[in-house]
Amino acid sequence: MxxxxxxxxxxxxxxxxxxxxxxxxxxxxxxxxxxxxxxxxxxxxxxxxxxxxxxxxxxxxxxxxxxxxxxxxxxxxxxxxxxxxxxxxxxxxxxxxxxxxxxxxxxxxxxxxxxxxxxxxxxxxxxxxxxxxxxxxxxxxxxxxxxxxxxxxxxxxxxxxxxxxxxxxxxxxxxxxxxxxxxxxxxxxxxxxxxxxxxxxxxxxxxxxxxxxxxxxxxxxxxxxxxxxxxxxxxxxxxxxxxxxxxxxxxxxxxxxxxxxxxxxxxxxxxxxxxxxxxxxxxxxxxLKRQRIEEIRQKEDPYVKLARESLEYYVKYRKSMPVPEGLPEEMYTKRAGVFVSLHKDGELRGCIGTVVPQRKNIAEEIIKNAISAGFEDPRFEHVEERELKDIEYSVDVLTPPQPVKSKQELNPKKYGVIVRKGYRSGLLLPDLEGVDTVEEQISIALRKAGISPDEDYTIEKFEVERHK
CATH class of the missing domain: 3.40.830.10 (LigB-like)
Structure with a gap:
C-alpha cells in the first residue's frame, strides 16, 4: 500500500x-x-x-x-x-x-x-x-x-x-x-x-x-x-x-x-x-455548496429570477419562454438596455447585453439576453443542463449613454463606459471586481474594442440598476 x-x-x-x-x-x-x-x-x-x-x-x-x-x-x-x-x-x-x-x-x-x-x-x-x-x-x-x-x-x-x-x-x-x-x-x-x-x-x-x-x-x-x-x-x-x-x-x-x-x-x-x-x-x-446556491435562489428579485427561468426554459425546450404574469409593472411598461451576466463557481460563464433597448419592454429584453448570455457569448461553450444548478445570475438595467468630454467625469464604481472609434466599440459595466480606476476601466474597454490607446476615440458613460 x-x-x-x-x-x-x-x-x-x-x-x-x-x-x-x-x-x-x-x-x-x-x-x-x-x-x-x-x-x-x-x-x-x-x-x-x-x-x-x-x-x-x-x-x-x-x-x-x-x-x-x-x-x-x-x-x-x-x-x-x-x-x-x-x-x-x-x-x-x-x-x-x-x-x-x-x-x-x-x-x-x-x-x-x-x-x-x-x-x-x-x-x-x-x-x-x-x-x-x-x-x-x-x-x-x-x-x-x-x-x-x-x-x-x-x-x-x-x-x-x-x-x-x-x-x-x-x-x-x-x-x-x-x-x-x-x-x-x-x-x-x-x-x-x-x-x-x-x-x-x-x-x-x-x-x-x-x-x-x-x-x-x-x-x-x-x-x-x-x-x-x-x-x-x-x-x-x-x-x-x-x-x-x-x-x-x-x-x-x-x-x-x-x-x-x-x-x-x-x-x-x-x-x-x-x-x-x-x-x-x-x-x-x-x-454546503448546494445550501449556498439555494440561499441565493431564495433571495432572487423578479429581474434575476426571470433571467434564470428564461435560460432554464430555453435549455429544456430550445425556445424562448413567454413573458410571465405577476412581474413588477415597470418590467412591462419600460424599455431599457439590459445586460445579463452568468457566473459559475466564481468565474464568468457568459455576459451579453444591449446598450439601447431592442425589445418591447424590460421583461422581453431580459429573456432574450439571458438566452444570449448562455448560448451566444463567443468566449464560452453553450450552457448545458447539468450546469444550471450552479449558475448565479445578475441583471444590469442601463440608463441611456451620455457623451463624456473629460475623464474627470468618470467613476468606475458608479459609471460604466463605452469607447468608440468608427465601427469599433467596447463596453465595460461599472463596479466590477478588480477594476478600481478610470484608467483600468478605459484600458479594458479599449482592448475589448480593439482600439489603440493613442487613437482618437470617444467615450460615453452610463449608470446601471444592478440586480443580483
Missing part, C-alpha cells in the same frame, strides 16, 4: 532563484529559508515520487491536465537563466492510477501527450511553477520521479474531489509520495505591486494562511469567491487539490513564513500526515 508522506504549499517567484534574482532574491530571505526547511524535510522522508500541482502548466477551463510525457524537462531560460535546467522521469504508473481514479469520479481529465500538445500548440517544457519549488528540493534531494499536474478552472469542490482521487491512487500504489501545491498568494498585496493594489490582498493572504494553519477545510473551500478574485492569486486552486489529497487523514499544519516585498504574497506551509482514518469531508462540501 502506498503512502502520502506530507504536503507543502510552496511559492514560485523566479526572482527567488539566484541565477535569476542576481541579488534581488535576498529581499525574500524568509521565503528562501522556509523553502530550504521544506526541502530538508522532504530529504528526510525520501519519497519515491513528488506530485506538483501548478497554475502555470497546461491550464484548461473545463479539465485538469495531467502530463504523460515519459520525460519531464524544462529551464528558466525565459527569465534569463537557461542554465537552470531540470529533467525528471515521469511516474507514469502513478499517473495512470490518478487518471483511472479521476474518471471513476467523472472528473474531466486532459492527458497531455504529443497529440494534445500538437492540437493546442502547447510547449513541452516544464513551467516555472514547477521548476522553482523543485530548484530548492533538488538542492537537498533528487532521487524521485515526478508527476506534473495543472489544475483546471473547475469548482473548488471538484478540485477537492480530484485531490481525493490522487489520495486514493497513492494508497492503491506501492509509492511513498510527497505533494507540492505550487502557488503564490495575492498579486495585489502592496501599493508597489505591478498588478495594482487592493487592501483585500492582505485580507485574503491572512485569512487563507490562518485557515490552513487550523485546517479549517470547509471554510477554505467555501471562501468568498469575490475576495479570491479581487486578490488576484494563483495558488488557491492548488490548495484545493492538496486538501483533497489530505482528505481522511489526521494532519498537523504549520505556516512557516509569509512575506510580499515585491507586492506578491509568498506563503510557505507544511502539512505533516498522520493516521488515515478514511472519514471524508467531500459529501459535506457538496452539500
Amino acid at each position: 502506498g503512502v502520502l508522506l506530507s504536503c507543502y504549499l510552496m511559492p514560485h517567484p523566479p526572482i527567488i532563484v539566484p541565477e535569476v534574482g542576481r541579488g534581488e532574491e535576498k529581499k525574500i530571505q524568509k521565503t528562501i529559508d522556509s523553502l530550504n526547511t521544506v526541502s530538508s524535510n522532504i530529504k528526510e522522508k525520501k519519497p519515491d515520487t513528488i506530485i506538483v500541482v501548478t497554475p502555470h502548466g497546461y491550464v484548461f477551463r473545463d479539465a485538469v491536465a495531467v502530463t504523460v510525457f515519459p520525460r519531464l524537462e524544462g529551464d528558466l531560460g525565459q527569465f534569463g537563466a537557461r542554465g537552470v535546467r531540470f529533467e525528471f522521469e515521469n511516474d507514469l504508473e502513478l499517473v495512470e492510477k490518478i487518471v483511472e481514479e479521476s474518471r471513476k469520479r467523472d472528473i474531466p481529465i486532459a492527458e497531455v501527450d504529443d497529440e494534445l500538445a500538437k492540437k493546442y500548440v502547447l510547449p513541452k517544457k516544464l513551467d516555472h511553477g514547477t521548476i522553482v519549488p523543485l530548484y530548492f528540493v533538488t538542492k537537498h534531494y533528487s532521487n524521485f520521479k515526478l508527476v506534473h499536474i495543472s489544475y483546471g478552472f473547475l469548482s473548488c469542490e471538484q478540485l477537492y474531489e480530484f485531490g481525493t482521487a490522487i489520495g486514493e491512487a497513492i494508497r492503491n500504489s506501492n509509492k511513498k509520495v510527497v505533494f507540492i501545491a505550487s502557488g503564490d498568494l495575492s498579486h495585489k498585496l502592496t501599493p508597489n505591486s505591478p498588478n495594482g493594489y487592493t487592501p483585500k490582498g492582505e485580507v485574503f493572504d491572512k485569512k487563507l494562511l490562518n485557515l490552513l494553519s487550523d485546517m479549517k477545510v470547509e471554510e477554505i473551500i467555501g471562501m468568498d469567491k469575490g475576495l479570491i478574485e479581487e486578490a488576484a492569486e494563483c495558488g488557491f486552486r492548488s490548495v484545493c487539490v492538496m486538501l483533497g489529497a489530505l482528505d481522511g487523514y489526521e494532519v498537523k499544519a504549520k505556516v512557516l513564513s509569509h512575506e510580499g516585498p515585491f507586492g506578491v504574497g509568498y506563503g510557505v506551509a507544511q502539512f505533516e500526515v498522520d493516521q488515515y482514518k478514511g472519514t471524508s469531508l467531500l459529501e459535506k462540501l457538496y452539500r
